[in-house]
Amino acid sequence: MPIPTAITRLPERTTELGALLMTWAEINSGSGHLAGLDRMRAALRSAFSSIPGVIIEELPCAGTAAALRISIRPAAKFRILLSGHFDTVYEANDPFQHCRWLDSERLNGPGVADMKGGLVTLLAALQSFEATPHADTIGWDVLLTPDEETGSHGSAHLFRTAPSRVHFGLVFEPARPNGNIVQSRMGTGGAIITCHGRAAHVAKVPNDGCNAILALAEFLLAAQKIPAELPGVLLTVANIRGGGPATNVVPDFAQSELDLRITQFTDRALLTDRLNALASPINARAGYHLAVDVRFNRPPKECLPAEELLFPEWQRAAQDLGLAPFTWVHTGGASDGNFLAAAGLPSLDGVGPIGDQLHSPREFVIVPTIAQRAQVVALCLHRLAAGEIILPRVGA
Numbered sequence: 001m002p003i004p005t006a007i008t009r010l011p012e013r014t015t016e017l018g019a020l021l022m023t024w025a026e027i028n029s030g031s032g033h034l035a036g037l038d039r040m041r042a043a044l045r046s047a048f049s050s051i052p053g054v055i056i057e058e059l060p061c062a063g064t065a066a067a068l069r070i071s072i073r074p075a076a077k078f079r080i081l082l083s084g085h086f087d088t089v090y091e092a093n094d095p096f097q098h099c100r101w102l103d104s105e106r107l108n109g110p111g112v113a114d115m116k117g118g119l120v121t122l123l124a125a126l127q128s129f130e131a132t133p134h135a136d137t138i139g140w141d142v143l144l145t146p147d148e149e150t151g152s153h154g155s156a157h158l159f160r161t162a163p164s165r166v167h168f169g170l171v172f173e174p175a176r177p178n179g180n181i182v183q184s185r186m187g188t189g190g191a192i193i194t195c196h197g198r199a200a201h202v203a204k205v206p207n208d209g210c211n212a213i214l215a216l217a218e219f220l221l222a223a224q225k226i227p228a229e230l231p232g233v234l235l236t237v238a239n240i241r242g243g244g245p246a247t248n249v250v251p252d253f254a255q256s257e258l259d260l261r262i263t264q265f266t267d268r269a270l271l272t273d274r275l276n277a278l279a280s281p282i283n284a285r286a287g288y289h290l291a292v293d294v295r296f297n298r299p300p301k302e303c304l305p306a307e308e309l310l311f312p313e314w315q316r317a318a319q320d321l322g323l324a325p326f327t328w329v330h331t332g333g334a335s336d337g338n339f340l341a342a343a344g345l346p347s348l349d350g351v352g353p354i355g356d357q358l359h360s361p362r363e364f365v366i367v368p369t370i371a372q373r374a375q376v377v378a379l380c381l382h383r384l385a386a387g388e389i390i391l392p393r394v395g396a
């Protein structure tokens with residue numbers, strides 16, 4: 001079947017899409033900046049309302065700004081979720097607020113890749129898909145959330161209920177710098193290690209002080225060896241504090257936070273058990289108490305069978321459009337794709353444009369890849385709508 005012109009002509013919009021991205025990137029929407037998130041949501045609402053027939057809802061999220069859902073054809077037999085977040089890691093007081101061109105294709109700016117460039121890609125893909133001949137046979141939900149960068153605590157419920165509305169998900173995180181998309185993601189969590197000892201004057205003889213800093217250091221040095229024994233687990237000692245202003249006191253308090261990442265769901269229990277086991281010998285000593293508080297947030301995104309079916313179609317669409325080949329890879333970073341996987345919804349993740357240096361003032365996106373990746377999305381949606389690609393129905 002020929003590729004509809006609404007899709008082949010998308011690259012003609014590259015300049016316009018780059019300009020839209022600059023406008024969106026310069027609206028500060030740091031995860032903690034509620035007024036900015038409201039402004040960004042209003043900009044998105046206005047852009048998506050250009051698609052005829054959409055239903056737009058603002059969905060409350062505890063502790064943060066509202067999310068936005070734009071949907072079409074709620075009764076369609078096959079429905080797709082297109083998921084994105086409109087918060088960034090750059091807060092209102094961050095010096096990085098403006099865009100600049102690094103060369104004719106690379107745009108540097110806050111969130112240009114992660115993921116305002118993904119949101120422009122999502123919009124362009126749907127505008128193009130809606131102009132293809134079989135579009136009315138499938139439906140879609142766009143879910144845009146305000147708190148992905150801080151763990152999606154307020155919006156997680158929206159991902160849990162997604163399988164009751166849709167059959168497959170697309171997550172518009174950026175593609176890897178070499179163009180690859182994401183096959184699986186690590187799950188994320190953290191641990192707070194709190195050590196209490198016994199204060200004493202440093203010169204007391206005999207000294208019955210119990211140095212909480214040293215006991216915590218002993219624990220941390222042992223903990224950082226755990227990944228060598230548990231493949232697929234990452235553990236990083238991220239910060240530490242302890243003692244007080246007086247240096248003539250044996251410190252009775254020390255605390256550290258760990259970043260934890262896991263590849264398989266079963267790693268949760270294994271890692272928690274190892275950490276608790278390391279605390280036991282310290283707690284067996286008189287005068288010490290070391291508490292381990294482990295919290296997992298996003299579960300790992302493992303690869304599901306429907307994803308194995310769709311990914312080769314994604315590659316074929318890119319090939320048919322004359323785009324550079326790519327594959328899919330495992331990554332340590334988490335996204336809302338992790339929540340979709342936990343809810344049982346298959347999804348392709350990293351379907352946004354190509355960018356690099358995320359979460360830094362060097363963040364950039366390769367602007368022509370916005371229209372290119374939108375073409376791949378629109379062509380796959382078109383082939384699903386035309387019955388050329390058939391996916392098993394999960395969920396609803």
Ligand SMILES: [Zn+2]
Nearest residue numbers: 114115148173
């Ligand atoms: Zn992101």
